[in-house]
Amino acid sequence: MTTQALRRPRPARSPWLHVAMVPVTLLWLSPIVFVLFVAVRSYDDIAGRGLGALPASFSLDGFTTALTQGGVLRSLGNSVLVTACAVVASLALSSFAAYALSRFDIPLRRTVLLTMLAGNLLPPQILLVPVASITAALGIGDTLTALVVVQVGFGIGFYTFVLHGFMRGLPNEVFEAARLDGAGPGGIFWRIVLPLSRPSLAALAALATTWIFNDLIWAMTVLRTEAKFPITAALLNLQGGFSSAWNVVAAGSLIAAVPTAIVFFLFQKQFVSGLLVGANK
Amino acid sequence: MSRRLARVPLLVWVFLAVPFVVEAFWVFWPAANSFSLALTRWDGIGLAEPVGLQNFRDLAADPIFLTALRNNVVWVLGFGGLSVVGGLVLAVTLNKPGPLVSLYRSAIYLPMVVSLAVSGLFWRVMYAPDGPVNGALGVLGLEHLERQWLADPAVALWAVLIAAVWRQVGYIMVLYLAGLKGTDGTLEEAAAVDGANAWQRFWRIVMPQLRGVNMVVFAVTVIDSLRTFDIVWAMTRGGPYNETQLLSTYMFQQAFTTGNLGYASAIAVVIFALAIGFIITYLARQARTED
DSSP states (O other), rough: HHHHHSSSOGGGGGGHHHHEEEEEEEEHHHHHHHHHHHSSSHHHHHHHHHHSSOSSSOHOOOOOOOHHTOOHHHHHHHHHHHHHHHHHHHHHHHHHHHHHHHHHHHHHHHHHHHHHHHHHSSSHHHHHHHHHHHHTTTTTTSSSSHHHHHHHHHHHHHHHHHHHHHHSOOOHHHHHHHHHHOOHHHHIIIIIIITTTHHHHHHHHHHHHHHHOOOHHHHHHHHHHGGGGOOOHHHHHHHHHTTTTTHHHHHHHHHHHHHHHHHHHHHHHHHHHHTTTOOOO | HHHHHHHHHHHHHHHHHHHHHHHHHIIHHHHHHHHHHEEOOHHHHSSOEEEETHHHHHTOOHHHHHHHHHHHHHHHHHHHHHHHHHHHHHHHHTOOOOOOHHHHHHHHHGGGOOOOOHHHHHHHHHHSSTTTHHHHHTTTTTTOOOOOOOTTTHHHHHHHHHHHHHHHHHHHHHHHHHHHHHOHHHHHHHHHTTTTTTHHHHIIIIIHTTTHHHHHHHHHHHHHHHOOHHHHHHTTTSSSSTOOHHHHHHHHHHIIIOOOOOOOHHHHHHHHHHHHHHHHHHHHHHHHHHO
8 A cells, every 4th residue: 555655646635735735825815815804994994903903894985985086997997908909919910920930931030030039038127218218209208109009019029939939830731722722921811820829819918918907117117197107007106195095005906906817817728828938848 | 042032922021020120119229229328428308428438337336226236136046046946846736636726826826917016015015014914923922023024124125025926936836837747757656666755756857857947937037036126116116225226126216216317227238238148048948949
């Protein structure tokens, strides 16, 4: 029996795993749980008993204040708008580039591809000052358009690289057949490459959505007017404005986390496969 | 050469050119500009005044810059070390099927969906003077450890670092879980039959097979460490007394709070210089797997 156990370890049945993991998991979730507690407590309860106390009151004041006076609703709208535009535009442009690089004999193909990827790996700090002055010079300084364009420009390299890897693996026979049917390069892209690339596009879309929605530094670089701030930047201001009203700040933070949490739970598989891109070989 | 060119239809050139030009305009051109701005003194309004390498000489004597540089080293080692060790341990522990195990896994990578800025706010709640961290220490009878975590220069950097690790561990775990899936289980079984214990099996059999993932994790961790900005900005803005300043936050402050755009560009060039080696490492690996 003991040799059997040694040869075929079945650690999933061992209670020690759960003995160790249950506390770790609870500890891991504790910041989220406490923020949830703080968000649903009343101001007086927090002021009287401290942030660390368990809830003795239930109130949605934090949420209503954050959404109305705090401008969380407006900034959430800005974030959704920027994210939707930037994700669609960057995936469209990168699928063009990836198609060209993966299915055609472009000279210096590999150099172009790696150069594009390298652009995405640069520390954003090296771009901030010039990007701020370029957007101002183009007359789009302090606009959501600028934020979308900057996000697209910075993300393209990575998305192109990932899509290229996927499109290169598509079977040649499909392309031969389409060419024999008289389809041109544009038709092949639209009718064959895009539909076949749906899994990797979905993974990238899930990943890009969380990245762009969660961005702070680009928003702070190109935007000046508070009314245009996406949720991340707006929350930091909220924290300054309502510094003693922790229930408002906590409620705002939770609202900010909801959209990406939805993406995560709906597309968990795509999300995880997106994270693995570039690392699973 | 011309025959190869002729085979690429015009439309395909357009397909490639448009995204490439967009990236060149918004990434490569600004990056190049930063290098020339680093050699100037510029307030963003008048003309940039060329000062040669003066900004870099000033940096070498700037105590805040030196603090930021030292903090960045602590950050790479602390943030990188803790999240890699934590992620690897969790990956090895949770690399098995089971409904509870997948629940644990989801809990560990759940923080990843919360933005770094919002994570910072979450942890401000945790670290508040009357918050859960001090509360828990009180319950455990460790009152002497209670403190103002984010206002105490001695611990503030580590307090922020722990918050960042909380969010990063899940990502590293996912990378290692994928790596472990690619390892050959029969090798481990054979070693078990030969009497190797779990510790030996891990270091001698599993770890060598994870070399590729290790490389990626290493490069990604260092690149991420040098980029770190949001969570520090959300939690401390570099304070108290610049004790949690990282190169990225100091650069941002110099650029957009103080308005020393040339000096800020010089800091950005330093960040670039520190990152470039790891970027090349990552690229070289991607180039190899791309074939």
